[in-house]
Amino acid sequence: MPLVRISHYLALCGVASRRQASRLIERGYVTINQQRANHNDRVDSSTSLNICVDGQPVLPPQEKQYWLYHKPVGIDCRLLINDPNSLLHLLPTSPRLYPAGRLDKDSRGLLLLTNDGELTQTLMHPEFHHSKTYVVQVDKPITAEFLNDMAQGVNYAKVQTRPCSIALVNSTTFEIVLTQGLNRQIRRMCQALGFKVIDLLRTKLMEVCLDDLPEKTMRPVSAAELLSLQQLS
Known part of the structure; x- marks a missing residue:
C-alpha cells in the first residue's frame, strides 16, 4: 500500500469517511505513536504504527462490508x-x-x-447530486401551490434548495426526490412554506430501496x- 494521508487511511480502516476523519484530526482525537496527528501526516499499512482515535487503537483495513x-x-x-x-x-x-x-x-x-x-x-x-427518495406526511392538507413551490426550490436561512421531483400521495402526504443533503432539509423547506412535518420516511437511496x-x-x-x-x- 502506498503512503496515503492519515484521513484517507482512517477511511480505508473503516473509522469514518475522509471528511469525518479530517474533523477528528482537527479536533485532536487522532494520534500516531502517541503524537497528535495532522492533516499532512502520511502512513503505510506495512509499517508498525500505533494509530488511535480518541484513545482507541485503529485496526488495519478490513474486508469491505x-x-x-x-x-x-x-x-x-x-x-x-x-x-x-x-x-x-x-x-x-x-x-x-x-x-x-x-x-x-x-x-x-x-x-x-x-x-x-x-x-x-x-x-x-x-457535487454528485445523488438522489434520495422520501415519503413525508405534513400537518394539514397539501395544496397545489405547496407542491409547486417545493418542486421549484425553497429559500430559507440564506439557502436556496435545488429543484426537485415531488408527487402527491394523499391529502397530507407527498413523495419527494432530493439531490441535496442539507441538514433537516425537508423539514425546513416545509416550515418555510407554513407546513410541519409529522412523519418522514426515506425509502430509496439512488436505486437501492x-x-x-x-x-x-x-x-x-x-x-x-x-x-x-x-x-x-
Whole structure:
C-alpha cells in the first residue's frame, strides 16, 4: 500500500469517511505513536504504527462490508459513545460500520452502513447530486401551490434548495426526490412554506430501496445493489 494521508487511511480502516476523519484530526482525537496527528501526516499499512482515535487503537483495513438498516425514530446517526440513543450502540464492534449519510433523530427509513470510506466519501460529496427518495406526511392538507413551490426550490436561512421531483400521495402526504443533503432539509423547506412535518420516511437511496425491510433490522446489500451504487458514484 502506498503512503496515503492519515484521513484517507482512517477511511480505508473503516473509522469514518475522509471528511469525518479530517474533523477528528482537527479536533485532536487522532494520534500516531502517541503524537497528535495532522492533516499532512502520511502512513503505510506495512509499517508498525500505533494509530488511535480518541484513545482507541485503529485496526488495519478490513474486508469491505455493506449493509442496509431501517432506522427507527429516536436513533441518532451521530456515533457518540456517551449518547444512549446513538446508532453506535446498535452496530457490531467489528468490522466498524458507519452510515453513508444521515437521517435526523426524528426521521426513519433507509440507511447504508459500511466500512468503505471511499464509497462513503463519494456518496456524501455534494457535487454528485445523488438522489434520495422520501415519503413525508405534513400537518394539514397539501395544496397545489405547496407542491409547486417545493418542486421549484425553497429559500430559507440564506439557502436556496435545488429543484426537485415531488408527487402527491394523499391529502397530507407527498413523495419527494432530493439531490441535496442539507441538514433537516425537508423539514425546513416545509416550515418555510407554513407546513410541519409529522412523519418522514426515506425509502430509496439512488436505486437501492427500503422495500419491506422491517424497522430496527439490517440486511446485506446485494451484489446488484452494490454495483448500482458503485456505478452511479
